[in-house]
Amino acid sequence: GNSVTQMQGQVTLSEEEFLFINCTYSTTGYPTLFWYVQYPGEGPQLLLKVTTANNKGSSRGFEATYDKGTTSFHLQKASVQESDSAVYYCVLGEGGRALIFGTGTTVSVSP
Amino acid sequence: DTTVKQNPRYKLARVGKPVNLICSQTMNHDTMYWYQKKPNQAPKLLLFYYDKILNREADTFEKFQSSRPNNSFCSLYIGSAGLEYSAMYLCASSSPGGNAEQFFGPGTRLTVL
Numbered sequence: 022g023n024s025v026t027q028m029q030g031q032v033t034l035s036e037e038e039f040l041f042i043n044c045t046y047s048t049t050g051y052p053t054l055f056w057y058v059q060y061p062g063e064g065p066q067l068l069l070k071v072t073t074a075n076n077k078g079s080s081r082g083f084e085a086t087y088d089k090g091t092t093s094f095h096l097q098k099a100s101v102q103e104s105d106s107a108v109y110y111c112v113l114g115e116g117g118r119a120l121i122f123g124t125g126t127t128v129s130v131s132p
Numbered sequence: 133d134t135t136v137k138q139n140p141r142y143k144l145a146r147v148g149k150p151v152n153l154i155c156s157q158t159m160n161h162d163t164m165y166w167y168q169k170k171p172n173q174a175p176k177l178l179l180f181y182y183d184k185i186l187n188r189e190a191d192t193f194e195k196f197q198s199s200r201p202n203n204s205f206c207s208l209y210i211g212s213a214g215l216e217y218s219a220m221y222l223c224a225s226s227s228p229g230g231n232a233e234q235f236f237g238p239g240t241r242l243t244v245l
Binding site for chain 1: 236
């Protein structure tokens with residue numbers, strides 16, 4: 022079946038450090054991949070979306086690309102701030118309305 | 133306004149009793165969703181309404197009911213709560229089209245005792 026795997030449950034960084042989160046996906050179709058971010062007390066919100074393999078999506082200093090050959094999708098930011106502390110979800114869309122979420126990566130950034 | 137609202141934010145229920153959770157959105161979105169989120173697990177889609185058509189996931193088909201009396205409101209109903217229903221319930225909505233952005237509410241934390 023279609024699935025998303027996020028192996029990093031927790032990432033701890035200091036401000037201005039580099040963030041890299043990776044996930045892998047499995048699908049028989051032509052996926053669109055998303056990163057959603059959830060801040061404390063709020064619901065998940067779209068951070069960015071990548072519709073084509075090897076294309077780059079970017080938003081708020083974050084960048085993401087997905088590699089169809091390795092079925093991997095990653096999110097990175099060159100220099101994190103304390104305000105980037107949140108849960109980041111890798112999400113697979115298959116063209117319909119349903120989304121498949123990963124288990125999330127909790128990013129904690131200390132000043 | 134891109135707000136999705138959920139009521140209540142916290143709900144305490146007794147085993148065997150019914151539970152009704154409410155969601156609303158004012159974006160005129162045609163699709164509304166309900167997800168269940170348990171600790172250390174991915175948010176899991178339970179069901180969604182596309183306009184007035186209800187689609188329920190196969191493995192949760194008999195456990196959850198839903199209604200959508202108008203475009204703005206959607207409820208999630210549990211007829212007889214069990215301990216395994218304790219979770220965060222997230223409502224979302226989206227505009228027409230595949231892979232559309234989903235807008236989430238803050239969630240309702242349900243605790244079943």
